[in-house]
Amino acid sequence: xxxxxxxxxxxxxxxxxxxxxxxxxxxxxxxxxxxxxxxxxxxxxxxxxxxxxxxxxxxxxxxxxxxxxxxxxxxxxxxxxxxxxxxxxxxxxxxxxxxxxxxxxxxxxxxxxxxxxxxxxxxxxxxxxxxxxxxxxxxxxxxxxxxxxxxxxxxxxxxxxxxxxxxxxxxxxxxxxxxxxxxxxxxxxxxxxxxxxxxxxxx
Amino acid sequence: xxxxxxxxxxxxxxxxxxxxxxxxxxxxxxxxxxxxxxxxxxxxxxxxxxxxxxxxxxxxxxxxxxxxxxxxxxxxxxxxxxxxxxxxxxxxxxxxxxxxxxxxxxxxxxxxxxxxxxxxxxxxxxxxxxxx
Numbered sequence: 001x002x003x004x005x006x007x008x009x010x011x012x013x014x015x016x017x018x019x020x021x022x023x024x025x026x027x028x029x030x031x032x033x034x035x036x037x038x039x040x041x042x043x044x045x046x047x048x049x050x051x052x053x054x055x056x057x058x059x060x061x062x063x064x065x066x067x068x069x070x071x072x073x074x075x076x077x078x079x080x081x082x083x084x085x086x087x088x089x090x091x092x093x094x095x096x097x098x099x100x101x102x103x104x105x106x107x108x109x110x111x112x113x114x115x116x117x118x119x120x121x122x123x124x125x126x127x128x129x130x131x132x133x134x135x136x137x138x139x140x141x142x143x144x145x146x147x148x149x150x151x152x153x154x155x156x157x158x159x160x161x162x163x164x165x166x167x168x169x170x171x172x173x174x175x176x177x178x179x180x181x182x183x184x185x186x187x188x189x190x191x192x193x194x195x196x197x198x199x200x201x202x203x
Numbered sequence: 204x205x206x207x208x209x210x211x212x213x214x215x216x217x218x219x220x221x222x223x224x225x226x227x228x229x230x231x232x233x234x235x236x237x238x239x240x241x242x243x244x245x246x247x248x249x250x251x252x253x254x255x256x257x258x259x260x261x262x263x264x265x266x267x268x269x270x271x272x273x274x275x276x277x278x279x280x281x282x283x284x285x286x287x288x289x290x291x292x293x294x295x296x297x298x299x300x301x302x303x304x305x306x307x308x309x310x311x312x313x314x315x316x317x318x319x320x321x322x323x324x325x326x327x328x329x330x331x332x333x334x335x
Contacts (some may be wrong), residue, residue: 076256079252079254080246080252083283084255084286169276
């Protein structure tokens with residue numbers, strides 16, 4: 001039922017995301033210490049390791065189901081607000097993918113679900129400030145390198161934003177002048193995924 | 204066992220396990236054993252935080268067919284509680300409400316109301332009267 005190429009793709013994506021989180025966990029926690037509670041890197045590492053531990057099972061699932069299960073694992077393991085947010089993103093992508101072949105539309109619905117979950121919108125200094133621009137690039141069919149670059153640029157733009165949601169919102173004006181850790185992890189993961197897919201060559 | 208209680212259950216969620224447990228302890232001492240009660244707090248490493256899995260487990264422990272009122276401290280506790288409630292499944296998630304009320308006062312007031320056999324809506328309303 002599942003072609004081996006799918007298993008390699010799922011396994012590769014899991015490994016690429018795990019590596020980028022492992023390499024950047026300290027930096028993410030550092031960003032979070034400035035405007036949050038300082039554990040974003042630790043939380044993301046716990047989540048990515050939990051997914052990695054499940055990879056032998058996950059790679060044998062059809063892609064939509066695998067994404068849904070990865071999302072659930074993230075919810076149960078990351079903790080903090082990032083768990084439900086990343087979990088919702090992946091669970092929704094999986095669910096939507098099962099019934100819709102248009103990835104831009106799938107992504108849009110999943111991002112909307114994240115926005116509802118966090119009651120946040122664009123400009124609130126959250127991971128949405130990376131997800132929306134990434135979606136825009138997907139819609140205009142930008143290349144993988146372009147999407148990764150835009151994600152990084154979008155994350156850096158959160159530096160000047162005032163946090164409206166999450167722990168950082170308590171800081172008000174003082175949240176300005178720091179990159180949002182959630183936006184940063186989102187950009188790092190986007191870049192890792194794009195890099196991995198690019199190495200795979202044309203689908 | 205709790206599901207046999209006719210009274211609404213109470214769940215307390217805090218970033219701090221000590222706050223969650225202490226609040227539950229207060230409820231127990233002030234209201235008694237008439238309400239199913241459970242708490243969740245802290246992250247998987249024992250630090251400050253909340254996670255959906257432990258909240259889900261707390262809701263299961265405090266489950267009552269009359270419903271469950273959940274009290275949360277900060278934003279992440281609310282987001283994780285919403286996720287946990289969805290994971291209960293459609294049949295039960297409609298019977299769980301996150302109260303817009305202060306954690307300690309809300310939980311005590313709600314538990315007092317619940318111990319008298321009040322319906323979920325009444326329990327929630329009593330707690331939410333505490334919020335301006």
